[in-house]
Amino acid sequence: MNAYLGVDIGSISTKGVIIDDSNHILASSYIWTQGNPMKAVKTLMHNLEKQIDKKKIHIIGVGTTGSARKLIGTMLNANVIKNEITAHAVGTLSLYPNVKTIFEIGGQDSKIILIEDGIVVDYAMNTLCAAGTGAFLSSQASRLGVDVEDFGKIALTSKNPTKIAARCTVFAESDLVHKVQMGYQKEDIIAGLCKSVVSNYLNNVGKGKKIKAPIIFQGGVSKNIGVKKAFEEEVGCEVIVDENGHLMGALGVALLAKKSPIKTNFQFSIADDNFETKGIECHKCSNHCEIICVSRNKQLIDAWGNRCSNGDLMNR
Amino acid sequence: MNKITIGIPKALLYYKYKDLWISFFENLGCEIIISPNTNKQILEDGIKFSMDESCLAMKIYMGHVYYLIDKCDYILVPRLKCIKKHEKLCTNFSALYDLIHNVFDKNLIHYNLDVDKKEDELYAFTTMGLSLGFSYRKIISAYKEAKEKEKLLNERRISKQKSLIASSNKIKILLAGHPYNLYDEYIGKQIERILEKSNIDIIYSDNYDQKYLETEVKQIAPHNYWTYNKEIIASIVHYQDVVDGIILVTSFPCGPDSLSNEMILRSVKIPITNLVMDEADANTGLLTRVESFIDILEERRKQK
Numbered sequence: 001m002n003a004y005l006g007v008d009i010g011s012i013s014t015k016g017v018i019i020d021d022s023n024h025i026l027a028s029s030y031i032w033t034q035g036n037p038m039k040a041v042k043t044l045m046h047n048l049e050k051q052i053d054k055k056k057i058h059i060i061g062v063g064t065t066g067s068a069r070k071l072i073g074t075m076l077n078a079n080v081i082k083n084e085i086t087a088h089a090v091g092t093l094s095l096y097p098n099v100k101t102i103f104e105i106g107g108q109d110s111k112i113i114l115i116e117d118g119i120v121v122d123y124a125m126n127t128l129c130a131a132g133t134g135a136f137l138s139s140q141a142s143r144l145g146v147d148v149e150d151f152g153k154i155a156l157t158s159k160n161p162t163k164i165a166a167r168c169t170v171f172a173e174s175d176l177v178h179k180v181q182m183g184y185q186k187e188d189i190i191a192g193l194c195k196s197v198v199s200n201y202l203n204n205v206g207k208g209k210k211i212k213a214p215i216i217f218q219g220g221v222s223k224n225i226g227v228k229k230a231f232e233e234e235v236g237c238e239v240i241v242d243e244n245g246h247l248m249g250a251l252g253v254a255l256l257a258k259k260s261p262i263k264t265n266f267q268f269s270i271a272d273d274n275f276e277t278k279g280i281e282c283h284k285c286s287n288h289c290e291i292i293c294v295s296r297n298k299q300l301i302d303a304w305g306n307r308c309s310n311g312d313l314m315n316r
Numbered sequence: 317m318n319k320i321t322i323g324i325p326k327a328l329l330y331y332k333y334k335d336l337w338i339s340f341f342e343n344l345g346c347e348i349i350i351s352p353n354t355n356k357q358i359l360e361d362g363i364k365f366s367m368d369e370s371c372l373a374m375k376i377y378m379g380h381v382y383y384l385i386d387k388c389d390y391i392l393v394p395r396l397k398c399i400k401k402h403e404k405l406c407t408n409f410s411a412l413y414d415l416i417h418n419v420f421d422k423n424l425i426h427y428n429l430d431v432d433k434k435e436d437e438l439y440a441f442t443t444m445g446l447s448l449g450f451s452y453r454k455i456i457s458a459y460k461e462a463k464e465k466e467k468l469l470n471e472r473r474i475s476k477q478k479s480l481i482a483s484s485n486k487i488k489i490l491l492a493g494h495p496y497n498l499y500d501e502y503i504g505k506q507i508e509r510i511l512e513k514s515n516i517d518i519i520y521s522d523n524y525d526q527k528y529l530e531t532e533v534k535q536i537a538p539h540n541y542w543t544y545n546k547e548i549i550a551s552i553v554h555y556q557d558v559v560d561g562i563i564l565v566t567s568f569p570c571g572p573d574s575l576s577n578e579m580i581l582r583s584v585k586i587p588i589t590n591l592v593m594d595e596a597d598a599n600t601g602l603l604t605r606v607e608s609f610i611d612i613l614e615e616r617r618k619q620k
Contacts, residue, residue, distance in 0.1 A: 067604075085608035109601075119615040122587065123608055125601065208581060286355040307501075 004061040005048070005266060006254025007041065007076065008087065008247075009033065009068040012107025012134055013220060014040040015250040016048050018059065023094060023255065027051035028247055037068040038075060038275050045271035059266040061257030063087075065249050067108075074294050074302040075275055079262040082253050089113050089120045091252025092216055095242065100212040103231065103239070105201065105221035107134040112205050114212075124205050132197035132204075134220045140176060140193055144186060148224075151190055155226025158191035165196070172196055194226035198234050213237045218245040273297055284310035320448060321347040322425070323388030325380035327354065328373055329396065329409070331495035332522070335466040337392065340441060343458035344450055349388050351380040354501040358383055363595060365419055372503065372567035372595055373496050374408055381416055390425045390448070391416070397430040399437075403543045406572050477523040481558050484517050487613050490555045492521035492548055492580075493565035494573075503593045504565050510606045519559055524551035536583045537576060545576040552580060560613045561587040563606070568594040587612055 003026060008015040011033065018027040029047035033040045063080035064073040065087035073081035092099055093115070102113040110133055114122040126133070141148040155161075162184045165175040172193075179189055202211075215235065221227055222241045231239045244251070278293045291305040291313060303313040322341050324330055330337075330350075341348050351358070354376050362379025370378075384391050395413035396405055410430075417424055426447045429440045438459065445455030481488065489511060491498055498504035498520055511518055524547065532550040533540065540546050552562060562584060566573045577590055589609045591602065 083604040083607040083611070085604065086611040117619075119619060120608070120612050121616075123589075123612070125605060286352075286357045288356045 001057050003052070003057045003059050004254045004258045005059050005063070005076075006087075006250040006252065006257060007044065007062075007064045007066075007072055007078075008084065008249035008253065009037050009041065009064065009066040009072050010084075010106055010108070010249075011067055013246070014044050014066075015247050016041075016044045017247050017250045017254055018048055018052060018057070019251065019254045019258070020057075021258070023258075025244070025247070025251070026057065028244075028250075030246055033068075037072060038277070041072050041075060042271045045268055049268045049271075054268065060263045061254070061260060062264055062266050063253030063255075063257035063260075065253040070304065071277065071292075071294065075296075076266070076270060077264055078257070079264045080253060080257045080260050082256055084249050085111060085113060085123050085125075086120065087249045087252035087256065088218065089115060089252065090255050091248035091250070092218070093118055094251065094255055095244075095248075096214065096216055096240070099214050099216050101215045103201070103206075103215060103217045103222075104219040105133060105197070105217075105227070106219040109133060110201055110205050110219070110221075112201075112209055112211075114209060122209065124207075124209065126205050132200040132221075136172075137193070137197065137221060137224070140173065143173075143176070144180070144190065146186070146190065151194070152223070152225035152227065154187050155191040155194045155224075156229065158185070158187040160188055161195050162188045162192035163195075164189070164192040172200075191226060191230075194224065195230045195234075197221070197227055198230040202234060211235055215239045216245070217241050218248055220246065222246075279305075282306060282311040319345065319347045320390065321349055321388040323384035323391040324348060324350045325377055325384060325391065325393070326351045327377040327380045327500065328412070328496045329394060331499045333394075333466075335469045336462050339465045340458050340462035343461050344445065344448075344454065346448075347388075349384065351383045354379070359502055359595065369569070371408070371570050372593055373494070373500070373570075375595065376500060376502065377412070378416075378419070381420060385420060385422055390423045392427060393417075393424045394427040394429065394440075397428075398432045398543075399429055400543050401431055403541045403546070405543055406570075473523045474525050477519060480517060481519065486515060486517045487561075487610070487617060488517040488519055488559040489610075489613070490519045490521060490552065490559040490562045491565060492552050492562055494544055494548070494567075495522045497565045497567050497593070498522065502595075503567055506593070506602060507563060507565060507591060507606060510603060511610075514607070514610050516610065519555055521548050521551040521555070524554060526550070528554070537579045540576060540579070542572040542576065545572050549576060549580060552584065556584060556586055559586070560617065561589075561609060563609065564588060564590040566590060566592050568592050587616070 003018050003020050006017050014031050014033045016029045017025050020026055027048045029044050031043055062076050062078040064078045065082050065084045069081050092102055100115055104111045110126045112124050138148040141151055162179050165171045217239045222245050228239055228241055274297050276295045280291050282289045282291050287307050289306045289311050291303055291311050293303045294301055306312055358379035361382045362375040365378040366375040393413050393416045395410055397410040425444050427440050427444045428435055441459045442455055529550045532553040533546045535553045536549050
């Protein structure tokens with residue numbers, strides 16, 4: 001049986017799925033990236049390998065997405081390397097063909113994707129500001145001495161959410177400290193924080209966008225029920241969180257790999273090869289580009305980052 | 317008399333007036349030295365000599381001026397306050413001369429333009445030429461000749477773009493913004509490279525015939541008084557029916573753009589995205605934005 005592998009590798013977490021020809025998920029895995037995408041992908045491969053019968057299933061397409069898509073795409077010899085916006089849209093549309101709006105809040109960035117008649121018509125990403133992303137929430141959780149996983153549940157117990165300045169991470173943080181010192185209840189502050197994430201998102205990423213239902217909410221922060229509830233209050237309609245919401249990017253890129261006319265022959269043994277990356281600074285012109293070299297078992301397989309042909313290490 | 321060497325920083329208004337400036341000084345028999353394309357060294361020097369709050373294009377300009385120091389007799393740093401009656405330019409353009417003068421204290425050419433005070437382009441070139449010691453007659457003919465050459469080259473660029481629009485069936489993106497953003501190695505060229513790799517035809521907003529500027533600009537912004545932003549807006553109105561999408565390029569944090577971008581984003585009827593470029597070297601975010609924008613345009617084409 002033919003199957004397709006999709007890997008979504010973000011700043012915080014790494015997601016992988018294997019799908020068959022009728023788009024059923026055969027295997028999936030969700031692990032932390034922990035600042036080492038190559039190691040995370042190796043672990044991911046081992047996790048996925050255990051879930052399937054290798055004698056029966058042949059992976060003929062590999063897709064990668066997420067911020068480390070190029071690196072991991074090179075490593076896995078992927079036939080599709082796609083940006084996360086398209087991957088998320090494709091993945092979500094396969095399960096919710098009517099979706100009009102996708103909210104996505106991840107570890108380091110947040111996005112909004114607008115869809116009409118099954119195609120993406122507009123998108124936005126956070127620009128110079130990381131307020132309200134997963135990284136912000138987990139740092140605030142540790143400041144309050146709470147597990148970030150419990151954030152949502154605690155927020156739901158609040159009857160009177162505290163107002164927290166939402167413009168900017170730095171202001172939100174100092175406002176939060178101030179409210180703590182004033183003696184506000186912890187659950188009210190946490191609920192306020194969830195609200196501030198939402199208003200920040202809608203005023204920043206969602207600024208000027210026409211938000212239409214059905215709305216799907218994805219990314220690590222979507223697991224926080226407090227933020228989901230705050231979204232629903234703000235937009236005035238139901239916000240759907242799929243239990244596989246965290247896998248949408250990986251699913252999307254697996255579907256794209258399936259659609260692609262190029263096929264690869266993928267072996268799980270690739271995870272046992274020795275991959276290395278090295279950053280070198282090219283001194284052939286005054287640009288001093290930083291070039292990333294990727295090698296497999298000590299052999300250079302790809303390099304990028306050069307602005308001009310002087311730094312082209314592959315075609316020499 | 318030894319030939320005078322004029323240094324021109326390849327940044328900011330260079331991209332707007334290069335034909336005029338270069339040909340004027342050539343006609344006068346000056347040597348011209350132009351700083352190279354922005355590179356890492358220039359950017360780093362620029363950041364070193366700039367305030368934190370300056371926009372990326374200004375920081376880059378400082379680096380280019382620094383590069384030219386001690387390589388020429390004079391550096392051309394214009395002071396442009398107003399180039400069209402009752403209209404404004406970004407205050408950076410009127411502050412530039414004094415800023416450079418105070419930071420570097422080198423020989424700059426006196427080039428002042430303020431149409432509201434009746435100091436027009438001819439006046440600016442005359443005073444500039446006289447201060448370099450050329451005769452009035454020579455200056456006037458050098459200016460006239462340069463002006464004609466500028467017009468010719470500009471018309472050639474516009475008609476080249478016109479024929480590209482007419483002949484090609486590829487996806488077309490209008491790259492809209494100030495020329496100093498569009499053509500700078502560290503700003504627009506980064507986007508251009510991604511688009512070229514994706515086999516996209518690029519239409520540039522500055523290749524625009526300003527004949528109908530006033531009527532075209534009114535469709536989006538009836539009360540705009542920023543001259544250079546009006547040109548961008550009018551060009552967007554002009555080209556929006558023949559391109560698939562628009563990428564609006566801004567350097568962080570541009571004042572006039574922050575105003576006119578909002579008007580553009582709210583009025584344009586085709587896919588548009590605004591890319592704000594800062595001095596960060598990592599372009600992963602940029603790549604994601606441009607690629608997904610291209611995906612949107614490709615999907616739209618398929619649907620048609």
